[in-house]
Each structure stands twice: as C-alpha cells, then as structure tokens.
Amino acid sequence: MRKKTVGIATLAVLGAMAGAAQAQEGGAITISGFGTAAVTRSNTDDGQFARVNQAAGAGKDARTGVDSNFGIQATAKLSGDLSLTAQGLARKYGQRDQYDAELAWAFLKYKVSDDFSVRLGRIGLPIYMISDVVNVGYANTMLRPPTEMYRQVPLDFANGGDLMYQHSFGDTTVTAQIAMGTAKNITPTVTVNSGLVASQLLLENGPFTYRVAHSFGNVSFHNPDFDALLGVLRQAGLGTVASELDSIDRRSSFTSVGLTMDYANVLAQAEYGKRKVDTPVVPNTSSWYIMLGYRWNKFVPFYMHGDVKQNSVRGIAALPDSGPLAPVSAAVNSLARSPLQSTDAVGLRWDFHKSAAFKVQIDRVKPRDGAGFFLNTKPGFSGPVTVYAAAVDFLY
Template sequence: MKLKPYLGLLALPLAISTAYAADIPDGPTITISGFGTAALTRASTDDAEFARVAQLGGVKTSAGTGVDSNFGIQATAKMNDWLSFTAQGLVRKHVTDEFGGELAWAFAKFKVTDNLNVRVGRMGLPVYMISDYLNVGYASTYLRPPVEMYSQVNLENVDGVDAIYQSSFGESTLTTQVAAGQSETKGNGNSYTAKFKSIAGLNMVLENGPFTVRFGHIYTKFSVDDSPSLNAVVGGLNQFGFTSQANSLKLHDNKATFTSLGLTVDWKNILVQTEYGKRKSESVSLPDTSSWYTMFGYRFGKFTPYFTHGSVKQDSPRTVAGLPTTGPLAGLTAGANALASLAPIQTSNSIGIRWDFNKSADLKIQFDRLSPENGAGTFVNAKPTFQGPVNVVAAAIDFVF
C-alpha cells in the first residue's frame, strides 16, 4: 500500500487551522475549510479490481487506501455583499493509479438578489442528488455512493455559468439551478480525452420538513476522438464496408442525456434515500442504461446502521447488428460488440454502520456484496476467469474542518 502521499495530506488541516477565517484590513474576508476521508478497502477476489468511477485501478485481496480516500480544501474570498470567489482543490486517485491533485471548483459568485445567485467559472455539475457534496464523505450516511448509480456519468464539473434561484411558499422551499458550459475528462490512464460540449443542466430541489425531492436533467454533445481501441474498430468496419455500423459506434458530437429523480427522508431517527436515473445516447459505444438505489438507516444516538441496495442494467442492445460472427472478420465483430456492451449489469447489497465519535468526524465500516452479470460489472482489469459475486469490505474515517 502506498500510504505516504495520503498520510502527508492528513497533516495539512493542522497547518492551516489557524487561517480558518481572516479579515484582511481594507480587503476581502477569507474563509478556509476542508474535508477528507482516510480509508482502507479490500475485495475477495484477485481476478478483478474493485474501483470507483474513472479509477484506473482498484483493490483486490490486499487492502488499499486509493479507492475511498481523498482530501479537499476550499477557500472563499468574500469581496463585498454581492461578490465572492471560491476555489476548491481535491486530491484523490482519479484516472491514473496514483494520488493526484485537481482543481475541482474555481468560480466567482454574484448575488443578484436575495433569492438569485449567478456563478461563473468551474462549478460542480448537478448530475446526481449529492453532486454538491459527492466527494465529502462526512456529508453522507454510507461510506461511498452506490457504484451502480454513480458510475453512469463520468462528469463532475462544468466550465461555464449557472444560476441558482430559491423561492419559498408555505413550509416548502424550491431551489432551481440551471447550468451551461463545457467540460472534459481523461480516461484509462490519460489514454483518451472525453469532451463534453453544449452542456445544459437543470436541477430542481423541493424541501418540506423531513422530505427532499430532487429532479435533474443533463444534456450534452459528447466526443472521444483519440481512443486507440475505438478508432481501430471504427476504422476496420469502414475498411470492410460496414459503414453504418461504424457510424453507430463513433463518438463525435453525439447527443447524450441523463435524467434522474431522487428522494430523501430524515424523520426522527429514520433515514431513507433513493435515486433513479436513465442515461440515453446516440452512440452505441455509450450504451443506454437504467440505474437506481435505495438506502435505509436508523439512528441510535451516535450510531447509524444502514442498508443499501443498488442496481444497474443496460437498456440498449449489447451487440452490433449486421456483422459476421464467423470467418476472418469475427475478431472485428467481437471488438464492436465489446464497445456496445460497455455498460455494467450489476446489483449490490451493502450493510454498514456510521459512528459520529466527534462533532466533525465519523467512523464508517461497510460490507458490500456485488453481483456482476454478463461481464465484469463495475470492476476493472478483470481476467477472463472473473465471475461474481464479490465481497468488498472497507473502513473509513471522514472529517471536515
């Protein structure tokens, strides 16, 4: 296990704790805050690796820190009553198999009215119900978001503009967010770049007492022009006259959407959280999916045991029609079908417990049983002999400051 990079990060909160909030004479008010998770995770197989979305590698039977550990720090400079600047840095294992830093947020916020704020720069994109605090483990009951749901869109932020309007009626509050811009992410050890153009997002959250209902919709044009494996298959199909099949696999300015609906209930000691999402795409290489999860929890003082069930399935065909299954082109067909079946089919059941041993820190222990079907599911670097179910166990300390 490569512990040194992460252990060094854990010392940072102590170094900056004295600078939590400072008023600079004749200048802005600067606030510094942060969050992190220190975790150990292991799986019950050596035939594949358990990982979160967009991680190049994960863990097998030897425990590792990389899957669920991270550290983030955020600074906000309030210039006056209507203008502030926020930046957030995040360290985690993402895209590569080493801990690395990234600029998660960097935006200016303009307070137009008491109910309307406009932000310009890099912001979190409201893809999921917990997108605003997706990487803040302390903010969630479970140790990690269910991978079946939260692996469907590999996009966490947008470079552009958004507007957030909040209104109240009776005992209810409605927050509406619209976002527009563009983004890009790397994949498979920086071997290709996924580009998202013309992003448009809508996020609506209705709160009433212990109930929160959330609706979200994201639209984009999606391109991957530099993937060696994708280009090899598309080029081979064009070479042998399968033009329509090649065009169906290409990823260039293809329209894609993700629509989700979520509900949370926090009533007395009862916790319920559920979310359902559908991904649709014009390209066979980005298959259509349906995913959902439900979590139930109950607080006993500082302890919260919980249970989560998650599921994801592919809605579009997992083969490319009209290609030969035998003969010299069978290998090319296999490559095309592999692209058409990239979406995982998997269910999981998780049990865990959260212990709030400190006002700003918790300890979580979680056991997952994941059952991939017709492939490797959400696992990475799978051997041909791999098959589920697989057990995953993790322990984590979340903290905020």
C-alpha cells in the same frame, strides 16, 4: 505533469484569493476542508474493486487509495454581493494509479438578489442528488456513493456558469438551478469531451427533499483502439455501419429523480437515473439505488441496494459474426454491452466527534453477463465479490 501543474495552480488561486480579500476594506476569507482516510479490500484477486475513473482498485490486499481523499476550500468575500471560491481535491483519479491534485471548483459568485445568484468559472455539475458533496464523505451516510448510479455520467465539474434561484413558500423551500459549460473526463482508455446543459429542481419540506434533474449535450468519446476498429470496418466496405457507430459529437441525456428523508430517526435515500446516448457503442442504461438507516444516538446502521440495467441492444446486428471480421465484430460488440451489476451493502456510521465520523461497510457485488465494474479482471472472473472498507470522514 498536467496534474502537478493543476495542483500548483490550485495553490496559486487560493493565494490570490487571500491577497484579494486583504485588499478589500473589511474583506474576509474563510478556509475549510474535508477528507476521508480509508482502507478497502475484497475477497478476491481475480478482479479489482474501484471507484469511478480509477486506474486500479483493491483486491485481497487492503489499499488506501480507493476511498481516500483530501480537499481544501477557500472563499473570499470581494464585496457585499461578490465572492470567489476555489476548491482543491487530492485523490486517486484518472489514468495513473497514484494520488493527484486537481482544481475541482474555481468560480466567482454574484448575488443578484435575495433569491437569485450567478456563478462563473469551474463549477460542480447538478447531475446527481449528492453531486455537490459526492467527494465529502462526512456529508453522506454511506461510505461511498453507489457505483451503479454514479458511474453513468462520470463528470464532476464543468467550465462555464450557472444561475440559481431559491425561495421559501411557507414551509417549503424551492431551489432551481441551470448550469451550462464544457467538461472533459479522462479514463485509462477513453477521453470524453462534452458541452452540456444541466438543470435540477429541489423541494424541501420538513424532513423530506424531492429532486428532479435533467442534463443534455453533445458528447465525443475518443478511444484510439475503437477508432482503429472503425477504420478496419471502412476498409472492409462497411462504411455505413462505421458511421452509425461513430462516437464523435453524439447527442446524450441523463434524467434522474431522487428523494431523501430524515424523520423520527429513520433515514431514507433513493435515486433513479436514465442515460441515453445516440450511439450504440455507449449503451443506454437505467440505474437506481435505495438506502435505509436508523439513527440510534451517535450510531447509524444502514442498508443499501443498487442496480443498473441496459436498455439498448447488447450487440450490433449489422456486423458479421463469422469470417475474417469476426474478431473486429466481437471487439465492437463488447463496447455495446454496458457493465451490469447489483450491490447489497450493510454498514455502520459512528459520529464519535462533532466533525468526524467512523464508518464500516461491507458490499456484496454481483456482476452480470461480464465483469461488472471491476478492473483488471483475470480469465474466468464472475463474482460475486465481497468488499470490505473502513473509513474516518472528517471536516476541518
């Protein structure tokens, strides 16, 4: 019901924007959209391949829900310097394995000067290099963003505001952004509440874009099963250990650097990120990827490699490894081990229309020390797994 209500609210906001635009003398409203129609399958039914925050994924039977979505965006110019933007997004995301609608963006933007602007409302978070277009498949060379990187902070938007500065110094354009707000993310097993600050600095010069970003805030992870485990530890006289493992209101940060290049038909994109959380049950990680492609007329063959590793210890030394508490220790230690995997992918993009592209991509995913990011795995699952996908990305 919550998702359906949000979908109805999205339509209501878009309707209100149209009415507001018509009420303004000379007012204007523009509507655009994007989408991806895709099918995805793998070579095994022992584990399901999915995107971030999906309840189920693809196995040997091809599925449309892993990589498909549909978005609509409307912007109303309320006055010379004030505008209102809303974006609705439909996809498989969250606790249920079905398509749901959400209000991804809904903000007022005021242009303070030629260089400064302010936004208030529901805004996208500048956590990753392609955060603004992470759901717009047509804007990206690859069929999907690398899971190894883009799963580290599973937040797309926040309720708050931001300040943006953009100015050109000769051949170089500088963009600086700082955003503040609260965000909530619901997965099939965990609810994450976060009050955070996110900032980024971009330098664009000719075919190159350089980026550095940092976000931080206090995060709370609510998991009923984990809370029950902490209760058992406290009852067993391990209250100090339970307090150290507590995942409520913990300090967290994510720092990343990135580079893109589009030079002489050669495309390159790389990003490195480091996550730190002040609790051992949310492991510290480092992740990175690199993508290389070559533009040949309307075709772009490309290769991508991504990886993630854990920087914190993969176990809690203070927990007993034998006796009646051994099962509790094993369950807690499993949370202290971040999923690890690497991916090698090859693909082809064909821009067969001025606003549509056809893509095929084959991923070879290699989990390490566990199931990686695969869902609903069966006993003995280990990988590697080959994932096949084909998609049409479009704008309208």
